[in-house]
Amino acid sequence: MKTSILFLLSVLFVISVNAQSPTLYNASLEAVTVYRTSAELNHSIKVNLPAGSSDIIIGNIANAVDQNSIQLSAPVNVTILSTTFVKDYLKSENKSAAYIKVEDSLNTARKELNTIQNKKSVDENLLILLDKNQTVGGVNSGLSVAELIKMADYYKAKQLELRNSIYGYQVLEAKQQTKINKLQQQLNELSADKSGTRGQLLLQIITKEATTAVFNLSYLSPSASWIPFYDLRAENTSTPLKIVYKANVVQYTGIDWKKVKLSLSTGSPSQSGTAPLLSAWFLRFGSPNSYRTQSMQNTVQTMESRAPMKTAAMDVVSDPDRNLATPNNNALNTSFDLDIPYDILSNSKAHSVTLNTYNQPVNYKYYSVPKLENDAFLLAEITNYEKLNLLPGDANIIFENTYVGKSVVNPNATTDTLNLSMGRDKKIVIKREKVAEQSGTKLLGSTKKQTFTYEIRLRNGKNEAVNLLLKDQYPVSTDKAIEVELISADGAIINTETGVLTWKLTLKPGITEKVRISYSVKYPKNQRIENL
Incomplete structure (x- = not known):
């Protein structure tokens, strides 16, 4: 009997152990490489593993993951049997100090609104009660004329008091509701995580003995991107053109990037690496092709003659005070490794990053077609622009310390020079x-x-x-x-x-x-x- 009881207890113990929930370990984000339409996130995770098989959960990863891109490395004494990506819909909300402050103010404002509405409701009920009871007196009540007049004056004064009070509460209610709406809008802006979820990896692991291991996890997520933009600054037509190369980084991965090593790449990890092959070209009758008219920039680049030009400098010079990224070139793309750690919140907002600043030698010239536009356009002509690693993007133009408008940088030209439009010069x-x-x-x-x-x-x-x-x-x-x-x-x-x-x-x-x-x-x- 005693042996049977011990056997039963041992079985129950094994069942209880096996029924335990998987242990959760949060991944630490170490580095991010942002591509034009995706990002590669690199995490490290320190875990404590018992001997034998075990299930663990790796949390705090992106809410959307290309599962074919998941790479998880572990020590040689750890065998990973399976990995499954799921979303964590039960994560606790990550609130900043500013968020908590506004949230508290919003709760207080809602309580004040509730107090105002309660006071207004009491006065409205009193007014209803007064209206019902104003016929208590009458010709058979035995009240004298003087007493009836006194009662009428009372009703009149009390009704006026209640109606004024109700109106006052209505004004306060409207003001308080406006305050609540503004606080709610501010709270929405301060929301640190608008994506709603984070990701998790469910792992099945086996080890021969208990161990503490460090996993390295990397994967691609479509929930991030970056686009280039520029500031084009020129003091006058005798000085070099300062090109401030910037990037707008956006991410909504569900996790905030805090003090991460950030790189921006011009490549596309999802682009096919298979070389194209030509197939037979069969002609058939159909509608003729239509042709687009050339833009002003292309017209300028291919014009048969050029105006006399000024050379502002001889070589490309980087501004060391603003050189915040180290460009790395290979045969297929360019990456910019940011020299300082960055914080980028998961809120779908553009975060501006300065990549580099060039003092670029240019040839300035003015260009005008008064049949189409009665203005002169300043153009900056750049040679050897390939070394700048520019990408197509919008640009702000600052000329003679004045913002003059927007332009476009399009380095995908087939000529040996790049023309940048510096806007209209109203002095001509x-x-x-x-x-x-x-x-x-x-x-x-x-x-x-x-x-x-x-x-x-x-x-x-x-x-x-x-x-x-x-x-x-x-x-x-x-x-x-x-x-x-x-x-x-x-x-x-x-x-x-x-x-x-x-x-x-x-x-x-x-x-x-x-x-x-x-x-x-x-x-x-x-x-x-x-x-x-």
């Missing part, structure tokens, strides 16, 4: 007008001849001479019945195939210069040219 005034006395229409038998003359006036309001590339155009005929004659181009370089006229001008300060173009178009008078 340009106006294009039709000269009426030298324009008109004549009928010559069965034909009509139209003459057009335009004058472009340019004034340099700056304190220094500037080089300006000015462009205009005259029409080009694609029909033998339409005859176009360029009468005057005022010294422009003429492209007869495209009709583009180019002037390379040096505008002296305070001087107004003029340029004229004149052309004629002759065609049958019974026809009409829509786009003339």
Whole structure:
């Protein structure tokens, strides 16, 4: 009997041990590499393992994981039998000190609102009771006229008091509700984790003996990204262009990145590494291809002649005070290793990171097409820009210590130079007008001849001479019945195939210069040219 009891107790003990929940160990985030549309997170986990088989949970990992990318390394004396990724919907909320402060204020405001609403409700009930009881007196009550008047005055005063009190509470209620709404909005902004969940790994492990082990875990998560943007600063056209290379990092992995070693990579870990193969190219009838018109930047990059240029410096110089990332180049991509640890919260907000600052030698020139825009655009032309590791992105333009607008950096050019638009310079005034006395229409038998003359006036309001590339155009005929004659181009370089006229001008300060173009178009008078 005693032996049976001992055997039963031993069985119950084994069952109770096996029924225990897996032990939870939170992973420590050590380093993150952010790609353009994903991130690689690297964790370390210290665990205490008993001899034999055991189940453990690794918590505090990202809420979305590419399970094919999970890599978990362990000591040689530990065998990992299986790994399963799940989401932790029961995690405790991580509240910052600022969040707790606003949350307390919100709770207090809600209590004050409840007090106001209760006081208003009491007065409203008293008013209802007063309305019901004001018929207690009457002709058969035995009250004298004086007593009835006294009672009427009482009801009147009491009703007025209650109604004023209720109105006052309504005003306080509205103000308090506004306060609550603002506190709630602020609380939403301070929420440290808007993703709602974190991830967990369920592990089945076997060891020959009890041990303390350190696991290293890495995986890809789609819940992070970064985009480049720039500040383009120029004091004047005689100084180098300062390019401040920045990145906006966004993450919503469910875990805050605290003091992590951060790297930004231009690569894409999910991009296929298989080389493409050509297949047969079979032609068939169909609709013709449509062609896009070139942008101004492409037009500038391929223009046949260039204005005289200034060279501000000889070599690329990094600003050591702002060089906060170390670029590492390989044959396929570039990564920027941030030199200081970073904190980036899981709140889907852009976190600005400065990667580098370059004092870049550039050739400045002005460019204007007054037929389309009556402004002069400052362009910065960069050679050998490949070494800057630039990516396409938006840019803020600061010229002569003044913010002048936004531009775009597009380094994916096929030319050996990169043109950056530095915005409009309002100190260069340009106006294009039709000269009426030298324009008109004549009928010559069965034909009509139209003459057009335009004058472009340019004034340099700056304190220094500037080089300006000015462009205009005259029409080009694609029909033998339409005859176009360029009468005057005022010294422009003429492209007869495209009709583009180019002037390379040096505008002296305070001087107004003029340029004229004149052309004629002759065609049958019974026809009409829509786009003339």
